[in-house]
Every structure is written in structure tokens, then in C-alpha cells.
Amino acid sequence: MYRYDDFDRQLVLERTEQFREQVKRRLSGDITEDQFRPLRLMNGVYLQLHAYMLRVAVPYGTLRADQLRQLGYIARRYDKGYGHFTTRQNIQYNWPKLDEIPDALLDLAKVEMHAIQTSGNCIRNTTTDQYAGAAADEIEDPRPYCELIRQWSTFHPEFTYLPRKFKIAVTGSPNDRAAVKVHDIGLRMHQNDAGEVGFEVIVGGGLGRTPFVGKTVRDFIGKNDLFSYLEAILRVYNRFGRRDNKYKARIKILVHEIGVEEMQRLVEEEWAQIKGGSLRVDDAEIAHYIEQFAPPAFETLSDDDSEFERRKAENREFSNWVRSNVIAHKQPGYAIANVSLKPIGGIPGDATDTQMELVADLSEQYSFGDVRVTHEQNLVLPHVKKADLFSLWAELKNANLATANLGYVTDIISCPGLDYCALATARSIPLSQRISERFSDLDRQHDIGELKIKISGCINACGHHHVGHIGILGLDKRGKEFYQITLGGDASENAEIGKIAGAGFSEAEVVDAIESLVTKYLGIRETGERFIDTYRRVGMDPFKEVLYGDR
Amino acid sequence: MSLQVVTANRLDDGLVVFLTADGGWSENIDQSRIADGKEAGDALLAEASVPELDTVIVGPYLIEVEQQDDGLVPTKYREVLRTKGPSVRQDLGYQAG
Amino acid sequence: MAIVKNDSVIDQEWITLDAEADLPPGEENIIVPLARFKEERETLIGRNGGLGVQLNPGDAPEDLANDLDRLSIITVHFPAYTDGRGYSYARVLRERLGFKGELRAIGDVLRDQILYMHRCGFDAYELKNDDDVSLTKVRAALKEMTVYYQPTGDGRVTAASLRERRRAALKSAS
Ligand code: HEM
Numbered sequence: 019m020y021r022y023d024d025f026d027r028q029l030v031l032e033r034t035e036q037f038r039e040q041v042k043r044r045l046s047g048d049i050t051e052d053q054f055r056p057l058r059l060m061n062g063v064y065l066q067l068h069a070y071m072l073r074v075a076v077p078y079g080t081l082r083a084d085q086l087r088q089l090g091y092i093a094r095r096y097d098k099g100y101g102h103f104t105t106r107q108n109i110q111y112n113w114p115k116l117d118e119i120p121d122a123l124l125d126l127a128k129v130e131m132h133a134i135q136t137s138g139n140c141i142r143n144t145t146t147d148q149y150a151g152a153a154a155d156e157i158e159d160p161r162p163y164c165e166l167i168r169q170w171s172t173f174h175p176e177f178t179y180l181p182r183k184f185k186i187a188v189t190g191s192p193n194d195r196a197a198v199k200v201h202d203i204g205l206r207m208h209q210n211d212a213g214e215v216g217f218e219v220i221v222g223g224g225l226g227r228t229p230f231v232g233k234t235v236r237d238f239i240g241k242n243d244l245f246s247y248l249e250a251i252l253r254v255y256n257r258f259g260r261r262d263n264k265y266k267a268r269i270k271i272l273v274h275e276i277g278v279e280e281m282q283r284l285v286e287e288e289w290a291q292i293k294g295g296s297l298r299v300d301d302a303e304i305a306h307y308i309e310q311f312a313p314p315a316f317e318t319l320s321d322d323d324s325e326f327e328r329r330k331a332e333n334r335e336f337s338n339w340v341r342s343n344v345i346a347h348k349q350p351g352y353a354i355a356n357v358s359l360k361p362i363g364g365i366p367g368d369a370t371d372t373q374m375e376l377v378a379d380l381s382e383q384y385s386f387g388d389v390r391v392t393h394e395q396n397l398v399l400p401h402v403k404k405a406d407l408f409s410l411w412a413e414l415k416n417a418n419l420a421t422a423n424l425g426y427v428t429d430i431i432s433c434p435g436l437d438y439c440a441l442a443t444a445r446s447i448p449l450s451q452r453i454s455e456r457f458s459d460l461d462r463q464h465d466i467g468e469l470k471i472k473i474s475g476c477i478n479a480c481g482h483h484h485v486g487h488i489g490i491l492g493l494d495k496r497g498k499e500f501y502q503i504t505l506g507g508d509a510s511e512n513a514e515i516g517k518i519a520g521a522g523f524s525e526a527e528v529v530d531a532i533e534s535l536v537t538k539y540l541g542i543r544e545t546g547e548r549f550i551d552t553y554r555r556v557g558m559d560p561f562k563e564v565l566y567g568d569r
Numbered sequence: 570m571s572l573q574v575v576t577a578n579r580l581d582d583g584l585v586v587f588l589t590a591d592g593g594w595s596e597n598i599d600q601s602r603i604a605d606g607k608e609a610g611d612a613l614l615a616e617a618s619v620p621e622l623d624t625v626i627v628g629p630y631l632i633e634v635e636q637q638d639d640g641l642v643p644t645k646y647r648e649v650l651r652t653k654g655p656s657v658r659q660d661l662g663y664q665a666g
Numbered sequence: 667m668a669i670v671k672n673d674s675v676i677d678q679e680w681i682t683l684d685a686e687a688d689l690p691p692g693e694e695n696i697i698v699p700l701a702r703f704k705e706e707r708e709t710l711i712g713r714n715g716g717l718g719v720q721l722n723p724g725d726a727p728e729d730l731a732n733d734l735d736r737l738s739i740i741t742v743h744f745p746a747y748t749d750g751r752g753y754s755y756a757r758v759l760r761e762r763l764g765f766k767g768e769l770r771a772i773g774d775v776l777r778d779q780i781l782y783m784h785r786c787g788f789d790a791y792e793l794k795n796d797d798d799v800s801l802t803k804v805r806a807a808l809k810e811m812t813v814y815y816q817p818t819g820d821g822r823v824t825a826a827s828l829r830e831r832r833r834a835a836l837k838s839a840s
């Protein structure tokens with residue numbers, strides 16, 4: 019895993035000191051709130067409903083054990099004993115005090131972490147596949163490129179005051195687990211005809227109030243040229259993106275308004291001018307970064323472990339967990355273990371200080387000290403020996419971290435909503451809790467199979483509702499919470515924006531409405547079909563009918 | 570007819586506070602000074618918006634409240650949550666006591 | 667109001683004209699908006715006295731490509747510090763078109779953006795504060811950070827090239 023060298027360390031420390039000074043200037047009255055707001059936002063500090071909120075970057079969703087342990091410590095020392103993992107693979111703390119945040123940032127810096135550019139109209143934390151470096155279907159580990167993007171984008175002098183925020187996601191695998199098509203830039207690694215690995219460049223995806231699936235501006239860009247190409251896109255966006263209306267300022271609107279061909283032309287024209295320049299990264303440097311993410315010292319094992327098979331056969335609870343939460347690893351004898359942060363009736367994505375510390379310990383014991391954060395708000399131990407899965411599971415279970423529901427109907431994405439968020443129009447967490455309780459029966463969940471429910475507490479879509487197989491958007495109708503349902507969304511390589519089913523439902527009605535959709539699906543599905551497949555086959559009408567009847 | 574109080578977040582710890590009768594800021598909505606009607610509300614907000622308070626609180630604004638048996642209750646649910654704490658963590662925020 | 671350049675406060679030696687203002691009769695130094703420069707190019711370059719152009723957001727710095735050696739100064743207007751278009755204009759002027767004259771940031775120019783401006787090629791900053799405060803701010807801003815990841819045309823050595831040097835040194839030592 020990447021370790022800071024003295025340059026990275028120095029940069030983060032300088033930034034921490036700079037922010038400490040800015041906080042001091044603010045508290046003493048040297049600068050006003052209006053002057054301070056953009057400075058605190060650039061350091062991940064928001065003011066929410068109840069208190070300040072600190073958003074800490076987890077670059078490309080990868081954590082070392084000592085980092086996760088420190089996140090647990092920070093939850094205890096500066097917050098109320100928990101944190102919230104988000105769809106952006108970050109962690110948010112809900113109760114830090116402004117005058118203590120500089121100390122919290124210093125504690126983060128000690129483990130090579132920071133809150134830089136987790137807000138503001140700049141290039142945000144780059145996200146990627148949570149199984150990077152482990153997935154059996156991977157073409158190449160995307161993280162060396164993510165780290166290079168992190169460095170290129172950190173305090174980029176030209177791109178710190180963009181028209182709007184800018185999010186980049188990368189997948190190294192054809193099965194897209196990073197939702198790259200709904201980001202400002204999505205990069206998909208693949209092989210060209212000459213057998214070289216490079217990136218397809220997708221631009222202008224996004225959620226929020228005007229959702230779009232991104233469009234390809236280039237089928238293939240080589241690794242050496244990636245950064246000059248990104249710089250060309252950003253320069254075009256910085257110059258031509260709309261600044262007259264913040265709801266039309268994202269790059270997706272630019273691409274939509276001028277068309278993808280014109281976008282392509284502008285980017286290629288710009289790129290032609292800079293491609294041979296100083297942003298070209300040579301093979302030696304790339305190799306240096308690939309080395310930083312070299313696979314851990316795997317043992318040579320047989321892929322069949324008789325002990326593991328025996329445990330599965332004997333223990334149904336364990337085998338259920340394996341079935342849903344354990345995923346194929348590229349190294350024989352190893353597996354990827356997902357740690358669900360979605361206990362039945364729990365708050366999606368929340369983890370306590372002691373849970374974080376436990377997962378940190380377990381990662382050292384079982385997974386080379388490597389932990390991942392997923393955009394679906396779970397954690398991952400990416401490199402676990404099959405032979406160790408049973409003991410891992412038993413320890414997770416003791417800490418309520420072994421819910422066997424990955425990808426199932428109770429593995430719900432939910433934004434904080436009105437319980438915490440100053441922009442919310444309705445609560446989202448309580449709804450996810452009630453849906454989770456309604457479908458708590460594990461056999462029923464397994465029977466329903468993969469079904470992604472995603473809930474946002476307002477149109478900003480932080481909970482990805484547009485790309486939920488079933489999406490739920492919380493709104494405010496004359497002072498009452500009500501919920502609009504969308505169907506058919508998909509964040510994968512077959513990305514699709516869901517369609518609104520019809521009028522919204524009251525808080526009292528909405529869980530029944532979801533259940534009726536599921537019942538309908540179970541009634542009409544063909545063998546092997548997931549909810550999304552059935553929806554694609556039959557369309558909206560049958561589902562609309564169960565929701566609204568003749569209404 | 571319409572009763573209002575001024576709320577804000579405290580600068581140093583970010584917690585929710587209300588403008589009190591003596592011009593201070595309290596975590597308890599029941600200690601807030603109540604303005605009746607638009608004019609009184611505007612005057613109250615003006616008092617809370619002076620530059621000197623920029624080092625005490627952030628973002629003062631008016632909210633509507635009702636006098637109920639057990640005290641002042643905001644009419645908007647968002648503000649009810651602010652006076653209590655997250656509905657999903659009743660052990661936290663002011664509701665935790 | 668103060669203009670800081672090369673670690674000192676300099677005098678305002680330029681008159682900025684809007685689209686309509688009459689051209690001064692003598693040899694005054696004038697700055698005109700890009701649109702006016704394009705319309706009245708012949709008259710303007712035929713005048714005695716210094717000539718500069720002001721770029722506003724939305725302008726194309728490329729329009730000046732053939733006239734850069736006639737311009738002693740280009741000002742880039744930031745109507746609000748949040749409007750970051752001027753950073754791109756500066757880099758295009760310096761790194762692509764090779765502009766060597768003064769590049770001055772005007773408008774909403776604040777301490778916390780000055781380092782970024784400098785990295786993009788600005789060498790002069792017009793601040794709203796008085797002379798001493800402005801100079802102090804610019805000096806503080808320019809030394810707040812010492813590690814730079816991106817190669818720009820500002821001549822600062824990037825972390826990547828320092829690392830490469832270090833790797834090369836290690837290699838030759840071994
Ligand atoms: C709690 C404070 C938060 C605030 C103030 C906030 C604000 C916003 C806003 C204004 C947008 C719309 C941007 C646009 O359309 O231009 C947005 C989008 C988004 N936010 Fe948040 N958000 C918050 C929390 C979160 C959380 C907790 C997550 C992750 C769970 C998150 C992830 C996202 C994502 C994925 C999008 C949509 C993708 C996009 O279009 O950028 N945000 N947020």
C-alpha cells in the first residue's frame with residue numbers, strides 16, 4: 019500500500035498548520051464567517067443541523083489497519099464514538115468542535131490522512147473499485163493511477179475554483195463496482211487491440227437534480243498520457259463550464275448542452291497542445307507506483323480448503339454469510355470478505371469506535387492490514403485465506419458486523435438525510451431501518467436475491483437513488499415527509515438512471531409500497547432473473563399497477 | 570399570531586443555540602426570547618445579526634414556534650430535530666439530557 | 667488598494683479604459699478590454715504610450731496570440747475569487763503563448779488564492795488593502811506551502827522531479 023514519503027508528509031502538515039491559523043483567525047474575529055466558510059470547506063468542515071461535520075478523505079477507499087484504528091480513536095476523542103462511511107468512500111464525523119478540529123487533523127496527519135478537498139468546487143477524492151488488487155475479474159490494479167491522480171489533483175493551482183465540484187472514479191475491472199458512469203470523469207481500464215492496457219474516458223455522468231449517464235470521449239488513452247488528457251478535460255471545463263447557475267455548473271450540463279462531439283473536439287484540441295509536455299508520466303515512474311501497490315506476500319495455496327468446506331457444510335449461518343458476503347479472489351486459496359455495516363434495523367454506514375478498532379485488528383490478523391471502504395457503505399477485508407474465513411466470521415459476528423446481506427434488499431445505501439443534513443427535505447435513515455426490518459428474514463432476502471435500494475434525503479442524490487434498482491427520494495410536501503420511488507436505475511457497467519414510478523408515498527405508506535414491488539417481482543420473475551432483469555424485461559407498467567392500481 | 574425565536578449554531582462547538590431574553594445564547598429553546606408578529610421577528614433577527622456576534626454564533630435565522638404544554642415547539646420538523654437531536658440516535662443531542 | 671509585484675509595492679502606472687472611454691491624447695499607458703482591443707486594434711497599436719489588455723471571464727487569451735510582443739501588461743479580472751477561469755487564461759498566456767510581460771490579477775484578489783495565482787504565472791496582484799498589509803499578505807501567501815505536485819510553468823520543482831533525482835542519486839551511489 020502507498021506510504022507517504024517526506025514530501026507528502028510535509029504537504030499535509032503545512033496544510034494542517036495553515037488551517038490551524040485560519041481557525042485561530044476566525045475565532046479571534048480576524049476573519050468573518052463569510053471569509054472563513056470557503057476555507058473550512060476546503061478542509062472538509064461543514065456546518066450541519068446539530069453541529070460541525072468533518073469529512074475525512076479515504077483516498078480510493080483504501081485504508082491500512084493503523085489508519086482505521088486512528089479513525090476509531092478520532093471518533094472517540096473528538097466525536098461521540100462513531101463515524102459514518104459514505105457513498106464517496108469517505109468517513110464523516112458528526113459532532114467535532116471547531117476549536118478541536120485542527121488537533122483532529124493533526125492526529126489524522128500522523129497516519130497519513132487528511133480532509134483536503136473533501137468539499138468545495140475542486141477535484142474531490144478519487145474513488146475506485148473496493149476490491150482493487152484482489153478481484154478475480156480485474157485487468158489491473160487501478161490504485162497506482164488513483165494515487166497519481168490524488169497527487170496531480172491536490173492543490174492543483176488551476177483547478178481549485180472550478181465551476182462546481184468534480185469527481186473522478188476509476189475501475190480496473192470490466193464489472194464496474196465504482197459507478198464510473200455517474201461521475202464527472204469515469205475511467206475504465208481495458209486492453210486495446212495492440213494488447214496495451216489503458217483507459218476509456220467517460221465524461222459528464224452525475225446524479226443530483228439532473229442525472230446523466232456519462233459519455234465516452236475517448237475509447238483509449240495510454241497510461242503515459244492519462245494526466246495530460248485529464249488536464250485537458252479540466253481546462254476545457256474550467257474555461258467553458260457554466261458559472262451563471264450553480265445547478266447547471268457541473269460538467270454533465272456542459273457536455274449535454276454542447277454535445278459530446280463538440281466536447282470531444284475541444285478536449286482533443288487542448289490535449290494536442292499539451293500531450294508531449296511535463297505531465298507525461300514515463301514508464302519508470304508508473305512502475306514505481308505499481309510497486310507501491312504490489313500484492314502482499316500471498317502463500318501458495320490450493321484453492322480448495324477442506325476445513326472451509328466442512329465449516330460451510332456444518333454451519334448454515336456461516337455458509338449464508340459466505341454465499342452473500344464472500345467474493346472470489348484472484349489468488350488461489352484466498353477470498354474477499356465483505357464486512358456489512360448494515361445490520362438489520364441499523365444505520366447504514368455507521369460504525370462505532372470499537373468496531374473500527376476491531377476491524378483494524380482483524381485486518382492485521384487476517385488480511386495483511388488492508389481494509390477497504392465501499393461506495394455502498396460497507397467495509398472489506400480484501401485478502402483473507404479461505405482457511406481463516408470461519409474464525410474471521412465468528413469474530414465479526416460477535417461485534418454485529420457479520421450480517422449476511424451484501425447486495426441484498428437490506429444492504430441499503432442511505433444518505434444522512436434530515437437527521438443530520440442541513441440541506442435535507444426528509445429523513446432517509448429511519449426509512450432504511452424500517453425497510454431493513456420488514457425484510458429481515460434471511461431466507462426471504464436470499465430468495466429475492468440482488469436488489470439495490472438507495473435512498474437520498476433530497477434531490478442532491480448523495481444516496482445515489484437515481485441508480486438504485488429501487489430508488490427512494492425523500493421530499494417535503496407541505497411540511498410532511500413524502501417519498502418518491504424510482505425504478506430501473508443501475509450504477510454498474512450497464513448504468514441507467516431510474517424512472518419515476520409516479521406520485522410519492524407518505525412515510526406510513528412507503529414501506530408497504532416497496533414490499534408490493536418485491537412481491538410483484540417474485541410473482542413474475544423468470545429463472546435466474548434479478549429484480550433489475552425482470553424490470554428490464556417487463557418494463558414499468560406491471561410495477562406501476564401494484565403501486566397505484568387504477569389510481 | 571405567529572410566534573418566532575432566533576436560532577443559530579454556536580461558533581466554537583457548532584451546537585444549536587437560541588437567543589435569550591437577556592441577549593445571550595442558550596441551548597434550551599424554552600429560554601428563548603419570543604417575538605410575536607413579523608415586525609417583532611425582524612427586530613429580533615436584526616439584533617442577532619450584528620457584526621459583533623460573528624465571533625459568537627453562525628448563521629442566525631428566525632423559526633416559527635408554538636407554545637405547547639411542555640414548552641416551546643418549532644412548527645417545522647427540521648427545527649424540531651435541531652432542538653432535540655437525530656431521531657435515529659435518541660441517545661445523542663439535547664434529547665439525551 | 668495596492669499592487670504587489672516582485673516582493674514590493676509598485677505604483678499604478680496604467681489607466682484602465684472601458685469600452686467607451688475616450689483615448690487619452692498623450693503618451694499615457696492604457697489598458698483596454700480585449701473586445702475593444704480587437705475592434706480598435708490598428709488605432710491602439712499605432713498610438714504612442716504603453717498598451718495593455720484586460721481579460722474578463724469568457725474571453726479567449728488565444729485572441730492575443732499575434733500581438734503579445736506589443737503588450738507590456740495583461741490584467742486578468744476576477745469578478746469573484748470563486749470564478750477560476752483566470753487561472754487557465756494565465757497558464758495559456760505564459761506556457762502556451764509565451765507571454766513575457768506583466769500578468770496582473772485584479773478584482774477579488776485575496777490572500778488565500780495568491781499562491782495558486784503565482785503558480786499559474788501571475789507576477790502582480792492588485793489587493794484592496796493598504797500597502798503594508800498587502801505586501802505582508804502576498805509574502806505570507808507565497809511561502810505557506812513548500813511542496814508542489816503539479817508541473818506548471820512557474821519554475822518550482824515538483825515533488826515528482828525531486829523524487830526522481832533522489833532515486834537517481836541512490837542508484838548511482840549503489
Ligand atoms: C452531509 C452534508 C452533505 C452535503 C451538504 C452534501 C451536498 C451535496 C450537494 C449540494 C450535492 C449536489 C451536487 C450537484 O448536483 O452539483 C451532492 C451530491 C452528492 N453527494 Fe453530497 N452532501 C452531503 C453529504 C453526503 C454524503 C453523506 C454522501 C455519501 C453518502 C455524499 C455523496 C454525494 C454524492 C455521491 C453525490 C451525487 C453525485 C454528484 O452528482 O456529485 N454527500 N451533495
Ligand code: SF4
Pocket residue numbers: 433434435436439440441442443474475476477478479480481
Ligand atoms: S442527498 Fe440531500 S439530504 Fe442526503 S446528504 Fe445529500 S444533501 Fe443531505
